[in-house]
Amino acid sequence: MAIATINPTTGELVQEFEPHDAAEVERRIAEADEAARALRRTTYAQRAQWMHAAADALEADIDEGARILTLEMGKPLAQSRAEVLKSAKGMRYYADNAERFLADEPLPDASAVGASQAFTRYQPLGVVLAVMPWNYPFWQVIRFAAPALMAGNTGLLKHASNVPQSAIYLDTLFEEGGFPTGSFRTLLIGSREVEAVIADRRVKAVTLTGSEPAGRAVAATAGREIKKAVLELGGSDPFIVMSSADLEAAATTAVKARTSNNGQSCIAGKRFLVHTDVYDEFSRLFAEKMAALRVGDPFDEGVDIGPLATRSGRDDLAELVDDAVARGARVLTGGKAPERPGWFYEPTVIDQLPDDARLVLEEAFGPVASLYRFADREEAARIANQTTFGLSSAVWTNDPEEEAWFIQALDAGAVFVNGMTVSYPELPFGGIKDSGFGRELAAVGIREFTNLKTVWKA
Template sequence: MTEFRSVDPSSGRLVLERPEASASEVDAALTRSAAAFRAWSEEPIATRAASLRRLGATLRARAERDGMLMAEEMGKPVAQGKAESEKCALACEHAAEHAAAWLAPEPVPTEARASYVRHDPVGPILAIMPWNFPFWQLFRFGASALAAGNTIVLKHAPNVPRCAEAIVAACAEADLPEGLILSLFARVDQLPGVIADDRIAAVTLTGSTRAGKTVAELAARALKPSVLELGGSDAFIVLADADLDQAAEVAARARLLNNGQSCIAAKRFIVERAVADDFVERFRSALAAHRVGDPRDPTTQVGPMARRDLRDELAGQVARSVAAGARVLLGAEAPARDGWWYPPTLLLGAGPGMAVWDEETFGPAAAVHVVEDARAAVRAANASPFGLGAAVWTADREQGARMAVELRCGAVFVNDLVRSDPRMPFGGTKQSGWGRELGREGMLELTDTKSVWIS
C-alpha cells in the first residue's frame, strides 16, 4: 500500500492515493531538475523576478481553491488556508522585489583593481516538507531560492499529495519554466540516495528534531549544506503590567492557529503570579470562544487534527501531564465522532517533568506555568531544548527589549503574535534547527559566496 494517501481528517474518509516513485522516476526527476537549473541560473535576475511575480499573481488567483484543498486534505480552516496562499504570493513578490539588490556583487576595498563578493546559486535543492502549512513551508524558503537561481525537488509529506500537485500546477499556470519545482513521491528510504546524489546541491527540511538530525547527518556525509527548521515549544510570557485582555486574546490565537499544529505556536504560557488568576480566566474564556467545526466552513476557527496518530499522541501527552499533577481547566477529552478531533484544552500547573512542558505539543493544548517575576520567566522560557520563538507581554517595552536579548531563540515578539514575515529572517536555535529563511539572510542562505579579485 502506498504511503501517499489523501484522507479527509474531518471524517477519516480516504480521498485518493498516489503511487510511490520508482527508482527510475526518482532518477528522471533529478535529471530534469538539474537541466532546469542550468537554464534558470543563467537567466537575468530581472527575468527570474518577473516569473516570481507571475507565480505570486497565480497563487492569489488560486487562493480560494487552494484554501479549500487544505481544509479537505489536512483540516486547516478554509479562511486560514486562503490566507496561507496569499502569504505565499507575498513571499514571491517580496523576493522578486529585492533579489537584484540582495544578490548584487558587493565591492570590497582592497589594493586590487577590483574586488567583490558574489552570491551564486547552489543548484537543485531537495525540500523535505511537512503537512501543517503545505504551501507556506515550501514558499517560505522556495521563493528566495528560486529568485537566487536555484531549482527545487519537493518531497512533500505523505498525507498532502494533492497539495504537492497543486503547487506544481500553480507553477505551470504561471508559465514558469518546466522543472523549477518538481514533486517527487519518494519514500523515506529513498532519501539517503537522493541527498547523496551529485545532482542535488543542498537540502532543506521542515520537520521534527529527530528527522532533522537524520537529514543533517546525511547531508554532512555528502558535504552538502542543509537548512533545518525543526520543532518548537515557544514560551508566551505575561508580566504583571501586561494588558491582560489583549494578551489573552492573542494567546488563544497563538495556541489555536492551524488547529494548534504549528512549530511557532505558543505552547508554554508563563505568567507572573500577581496576575495569574486574572490572565488564566481570560485565557480560558478566549480559548472556549473559538468556534470548532467543519474546516470548509468559513466561520470555523478550529478544525480537526490532520491525522489520527497526531490526535492520539496529543491526547496521550495531556493524559500523562494530568496524571503528573496538571489541572484541567478546559477540554482534554476527545469527542466521540468520526475524524480526528481534539478540543481546545487548557492545563494549569504545568512544569518540568510533564509531557506538555518538556515535549513539543502539536495540537490545541495550552500549558500554564506560574512564576514569581520576570527573571524567573526568562529562566523558565530558556529551560527547554527548543529555541524557535517567544513572546513577551509587558507595558514596559524597554524591559521587553531587554528580555529579548536574554531569551535563547530565533525570534522574540514583544506585545504581538509570533509569526514568520517575508521581511524578517526566520529560523531557530538549539534543537529547533539552523539556517535562516526569508529576508536577505534567507535568500543568501542557499547561495555560494564567491570572492573575486582582479589585479
C-alpha cells in the first residue's frame, strides 16, 4: 500500500510520500535509542514541563491539526477539533500524574522476608514501537506517547499508510515542547518492515492498535523476540437496552455511539440488543434518528457523517450488509452507498439477522447498526458474548439488580451503564478474547512499558 494522502471525500490523491529507506530507519532508531538513555536521567518535573509545552503547542495549532485529520480520514471537522483537544488533555493528564503513578510502592511484608525495607520501583524500558491505525490519527498515538515519554521511554511510530501527514505532524510535536531530539520519531514504512523494527535489539517493546490479523503478526514477532506487547484489536460491542431503560435517551445515545467518527471506532456500539417489550418502540426511535443524520462533505459545518476513510473499508461494509440482506435480514433505514464521489455509506439500521449472516459475528466498521430482540437477560448475555471480541459494552437499565448482573455477566474489558463507551485518560482501556491484551490509559497504562523492579534491603 502506498504511503499517501487520498481524500476520502473525493477519492482523489492529494500527496504521495517516499518511504524511509533502510538508512533513514536506522538513523531514526539510533536517535530514539540515544534519546532514551538521556531521557531516563531527567526528572518527572522536567518531563512534565516539556509535555505541557507540547500540549500547548498542539492546542494552539488546533485548526491545522483538525484540517489534517478531516482531510486524511474524513471525520467531520467538529470531531477533528475535539480529537485535537482530547489529545492535548491526555498529554496534560500524564504530565500531572506520571510521578504519582510511578512512585515507589512500599511492600508491607518486608519483615516476613528478613528485610528492613522492601519496595517496588517502576523504571523505563527504553525505545517502544507503536503501530497505529488511521481512525483516530492523533488520539491513538498520544494515548501511547504521552505515558511512554512521561515514564522516561522514547517512541517510534509506524502509522497507517493513509494518514502520513498526521504521522509527520506528530514527528516533531514533542521536540517542540523541549524533549530531547529523537524522543519521538515517525517511521514512514510499510507493514512488511515492522517485523524487522520489532526484532531490533534497541527496541524493547511494541504496542499495536489495529486489526486482528495485524495483532497476531505483531504478537508472534514480539513473542519470538521475548518483548512486551500491548494489543487493542477492535470489537463488536453490544449495546443492551432493557425494558426499564429511558428509551429516548438510549436511542439518542445509541445513534452517537454507532456513528461517531463515521462509525469507525473500535469501541463503538455495533450490536444493539433490545428487550422484546420495548423492541418496537426503540427500533422506531433509533431508525428515525439514524435516518435524520446529514451525510456530506466533512469540512461543511452541520454534517454528521462524512466518508469512510478508505475505498476498501466502504466496500467491505457494503458486502456485510448485502450478505445479511441476501440471507433475509430487514433494512429499516439506509443500506446502500449513495451515488456521489468519495467513499460514503448511508447510516443504516438492520434487523431480523439470521445466524449465518456475516454481520452477526464480524465487526462492521462504519455507520451500520444491527438490531437483536431478546426475551430475558440470559439471552441478552448469550448474544452479547457470542462473538470472538470482548472490548467494551453498554447496558441501559434503571434496575440496580439488572445492572449488577450485567456487570458480572458480560465478557468485555469494560461495561458502561446508561451511557456509551468512551476512552478517557482517567480510565483503563483494553479488551479480552480477540480484542487483545494489556491496557492503555490511567495508571495501568503508563506502567505497561516499565520494569517493575523489586528492591529488598537488609
